[in-house]
Amino acid sequence: xxxxxxxxxxxxxxxxxxxxxxxxxxxxxxxxxxxxxxxxxxxxxxxxxxxxxxxxxxxxxxxxxxxxxxxxxxxxxxxxxxxxxxxxxxxxxxxxxxxxxxxxxxxxxxxxxxxxxxxxxxxxxxxxxxxxxxxxxxxxxxxxxxxxxxxxxxxxxxxxxxxxxxx
Amino acid sequence: xxxxxxxxxxxxxxxxxxxxxxxxxxxxxxxxxxxxxxxxxxxxxxxxxxxxxxxxxxxxxxxxxxxxxxxxxxxxxxxxxxxxxxxxxxxxxxxxxxxxxxxxxxxxxxxxxxxxxxxxxxxxxxxxxxxxxxxxxxxxxxxxxxxxxxxxxxxxxxxxxxxxxxxxxxxxxxxxxxxxxxxxxxxxxxxxxxxxxxxxxxxxxxxxxxxxxxxxxxxxxxxxxxxxxxxxxxxxxxxxxxxxxxxxxxxxxxxxxxxxxxxxxxxxxxxxxxxxxxxxxxxxxxxxxxxxxxxxxxxxxxxxxxxxxxxxxxxxxxxxxxxxxxxxxxxxxxxxxxxxxxxxxxxxxxxxxxxxxxxxxxxxxxxxxxxxxxxxxxxxxxxxxxxxxxxxxxxxxxxxxxxxxxxxxxxxxxxxxxxxxxxxxxxxxxxxxxxxxxxxxxxxxxxxxxxxxxxxxxxxxxxxxxxxxxxxxxxxxxxxxxxxxxxxxxxxxxxxxxxxxxxxxxxxxxxxxxxxxxxxxxxxxxxxxxxxxxxxxxxxxxxxxxxxxxxxxxxxxxxxxxxxxxxxxxxxxxxxxxxxxxxxxxxxxxxxxxxxxxxxxxxxxxxxxxxxxxxxxxxxxxxxxxxxxxxxxxxxxxxxxxxxxxxxxx
Numbered sequence: 001x002x003x004x005x006x007x008x009x010x011x012x013x014x015x016x017x018x019x020x021x022x023x024x025x026x027x028x029x030x031x032x033x034x035x036x037x038x039x040x041x042x043x044x045x046x047x048x049x050x051x052x053x054x055x056x057x058x059x060x061x062x063x064x065x066x067x068x069x070x071x072x073x074x075x076x077x078x079x080x081x082x083x084x085x086x087x088x089x090x091x092x093x094x095x096x097x098x099x100x101x102x103x104x105x106x107x108x109x110x111x112x113x114x115x116x117x118x119x120x121x122x123x124x125x126x127x128x129x130x131x132x133x134x135x136x137x138x139x140x141x142x143x144x145x146x147x148x149x150x151x152x153x154x155x156x157x158x159x160x161x162x163x164x165x166x167x
Numbered sequence: 168x169x170x171x172x173x174x175x176x177x178x179x180x181x182x183x184x185x186x187x188x189x190x191x192x193x194x195x196x197x198x199x200x201x202x203x204x205x206x207x208x209x210x211x212x213x214x215x216x217x218x219x220x221x222x223x224x225x226x227x228x229x230x231x232x233x234x235x236x237x238x239x240x241x242x243x244x245x246x247x248x249x250x251x252x253x254x255x256x257x258x259x260x261x262x263x264x265x266x267x268x269x270x271x272x273x274x275x276x277x278x279x280x281x282x283x284x285x286x287x288x289x290x291x292x293x294x295x296x297x298x299x300x301x302x303x304x305x306x307x308x309x310x311x312x313x314x315x316x317x318x319x320x321x322x323x324x325x326x327x328x329x330x331x332x333x334x335x336x337x338x339x340x341x342x343x344x345x346x347x348x349x350x351x352x353x354x355x356x357x358x359x360x361x362x363x364x365x366x367x368x369x370x371x372x373x374x375x376x377x378x379x380x381x382x383x384x385x386x387x388x389x390x391x392x393x394x395x396x397x398x399x400x401x402x403x404x405x406x407x408x409x410x411x412x413x414x415x416x417x418x419x420x421x422x423x424x425x426x427x428x429x430x431x432x433x434x435x436x437x438x439x440x441x442x443x444x445x446x447x448x449x450x451x452x453x454x455x456x457x458x459x460x461x462x463x464x465x466x467x468x469x470x471x472x473x474x475x476x477x478x479x480x481x482x483x484x485x486x487x488x489x490x491x492x493x494x495x496x497x498x499x500x501x502x503x504x505x506x507x508x509x510x511x512x513x514x515x516x517x518x519x520x521x522x523x524x525x526x527x528x529x530x531x532x533x534x535x536x537x538x539x540x541x542x543x544x545x546x547x548x549x550x551x552x553x554x555x556x557x558x559x560x561x562x563x564x565x566x567x568x569x570x571x572x573x574x575x576x577x578x579x580x581x582x583x584x585x586x587x588x589x590x591x592x593x594x595x596x597x598x599x600x601x602x603x604x605x606x607x608x609x610x611x612x613x614x615x616x617x618x619x620x621x622x623x624x625x626x627x628x629x630x631x632x633x634x635x636x637x638x639x640x641x642x643x644x645x646x647x648x649x650x651x652x653x654x655x656x657x658x659x660x661x662x663x664x665x666x667x668x669x670x671x672x673x674x675x676x677x678x679x680x681x682x683x684x685x686x687x688x689x690x691x692x693x694x695x696x697x698x699x700x701x702x703x704x705x706x707x708x709x710x711x712x713x714x715x716x717x718x719x720x721x722x723x724x725x726x727x728x729x730x731x732x733x734x735x736x737x738x739x740x741x742x743x744x745x746x747x748x749x750x751x752x753x754x755x756x757x758x759x760x761x762x763x764x765x766x767x768x769x770x771x772x773x774x775x776x777x778x779x780x781x782x783x784x785x786x787x788x789x790x791x792x793x794x795x796x797x798x799x800x801x802x803x804x805x806x807x808x809x810x811x812x813x814x815x816x817x
């Protein structure tokens with residue numbers, strides 16, 4: 001019955017708007033709900049008050065192949081160009097520079113994460129999500145969208161890191 | 168009688184189970200270990216052998232593990248395959264092109280793995296299409312069909328697709344003789360007029376590309392099966408024949424008149440040289456050559472217009488006929504290259520010819536007449552021995568590395584083990600039922616890996632839970648490492664296996680490709696990075712450059728499509744991780760979905776017929792957010808002026 005009523009309504013509206021006129025903008029329904037991106041403090045998995053994306057964990061190196069990494073004070077521009085190109089083809093489907101998208105923007109990441117952590121997250125996101133607290137919380141904060149392993153070499157990940165230093 | 172046999176078998180089975188329990192860990196001969204243990208591959212562990220079973224009328228090739236009998240993959244070759252979109256996607260449609268147009272099916276037989284110096288090298292596997300004569304080459308790194316070549320002047324490509332011992336050639340001998348070139352003539356003028364083409368297709372050593380080098384136009388017999396000479400007989404190829412009566416009707420009776428038919432011994436090296444020196448006749452032809460490129464992820468079909476034919480009487484010393492009793496089917500060469508085994512399918516015995524004796528008979532001109540100018544060698548002069556098997560209806564023979572041969576008997580439903588040299592029968596085991604081909608990994612090479620034997624049966628009947636009138640064919644695994652064969656396991660196959668090829672897992676495991684590299688993707692419609700995702704219109708043709716990653720399409724909202732458009736969705740999968748394909752399907756699509764491997768681009772055509780807003784989605788569960796991997800296409804009337812636009816997350 002419901003379906004029939006709906007169909008009739010749909011049919012009528014189709015008839016009304018068949019000429020390609022703009023449909024009336026509707027607001028949709030609304031109930032009191034918080035956005036999933038704002039609920040981190042309520043998520044049981046999170047113990048920290050600050051959302052994972054804004055947390056500063058510079059002392060954490062994460063888990064994965066990179067144990068220790070010292071950055072040259074000078075930024076290597078050639079590496080930056082390489083990193084930017086690799087980032088563009090392999091990462092921009094989910095990470096935008098100017099906004100939060102599927103995953104966080106890499107802007108300012110150097111102030112929040114250690115170079116080792118960043119490299120490990122790129123090189124073995126699955127292991128990180130299993131074993132690293134911050135990576136785990138990020139997965140929850142970003143709606144369960146697990147970061148894809150793009151099978152990059154350490155050299156490629158390092159170039160991306162260099163690019164991040166310029167953001 | 169049968170019931171009694173079953174009870175005995177049952178008791179034996181029970182006894183084995185008990186003994187197996189008491190004696191776990193030790194294995195002292197067949198009876199002290201359980202068959203279950205021998206085929207059990209624990210969760211997370213891998214099989215020790217690959218087995219590639221022909222799919223027969225499924226048109227495809229299936230990949231199994233031994234000893235578990237688990238099926239890993241079905242590789243589409245000659246048949247459209249909606250599971251991956253093979254034969255439906257724009258890139259793979261050309262693979263099924265022939266001189267008869269698009270032929271979406273064939274009857275796939277006889278897989279053979281490439282060899283170097285007579286040993287399996289695991290680069291490619293070749294298969295033949297029996298119905299619309301074709302040969303295919305499948306890569307053993309991508310496990311995808313890379314090439315299909317049609318065989319002109321042929322009909323029923325059955326004595327195929329066997330290779331020479333350095334993969335110089337893959338052969339395609341015709342089962343049905345036909346007028347060459349094809350023409351309008353009375354069927355009953357077959358005798359003396361029809362020809363049987365034996366085609367030699369070269370394989371380029373670096374990339375495997377196939378080229379039809381020459382065709383030997385033989386008398387109008389039926390060329391049934393074939394095997395290469397190896398080691399000392401390298402340079403020769405052996406083809407079994409039936410219907411040397413050249414009957415064109417009621418072959419069931421008429422083709423069984425002669426007491427003996429022939430195995431044709433073809434010195435291909437001699438003919439190759441003849442052709443290289445300008446021999447042979449160029450004949451106009453029309454046949455398709457279809458090549459799939461791993462980097463463009465695209466197949467192209469080219470029509471070839473010429474073939475070199477060779478009249479066997481023009482190359483003296485190149486071809487001889489070996490009389491072989493009772494319509495021989497299998498024609499198998501032992502690992503040393505010395506013995507050619509002819510299985511007269513209406514006989515109780517197996518005929519074994521000797522290569523050395525054949526060479527001596529040729530030398531001594533021990534002829535017994537000729538057939539259309541081709542010398543027939545005297546039977547006794549080439550005969551090495553006869554296996555008095557006691558079975559009925561021998562079909563095919565494979566070999567171990569210990570000097571033994573294993574022959575299937577269709578009529579008496581059994582595998583018979585015999586000694587190569589003494590011709591003595593050593594063991595026999597029943598099969599369930601009516602066994603056709605059998606396979607020992609490397610059993611058709613200089614170096615067999617003879618631990619297991621797989622028997623492929625034609626009749627299943629009561630072996631499994633019934634599934635209505637149609638059932639999959641059964642196969643059985645035997646342990647052949649001991650003196651006596653031991654039946655270990657039954658498993659169902661897909662389609663109808665006509666032969667199989669197997670090899671140790673370590674030959675292929677390390678080279679099996681995990682992903683296609685995005686930066687090596689040379690597809691004409693690739694979307695190399697998401698910012699290049701777009702929609703382009705040219706007339707009523709619309710090209711959607713779309714990329715995917717867990718778990719969204721870029722773009723996922725498209726407007727400005729009109730009824731009557733031809734919309735090509737070119738999907739590039741941006742994943743670079745093992746086993747993360749994404750699928751794509753859209754409502755009302757008249758083809759199949761496509762399954763796009765990491766780093767690959769595939770295209771599906773959609774022709775919207777109705778105005779509306781239509782969803783598309785990912786067909787392969789890709790992540791926790793897979794259900795969210797969806798989008799909409801707005802389809803407007805043909806005369807609409809809705810502008811073309813696309814977006815994601817806006």
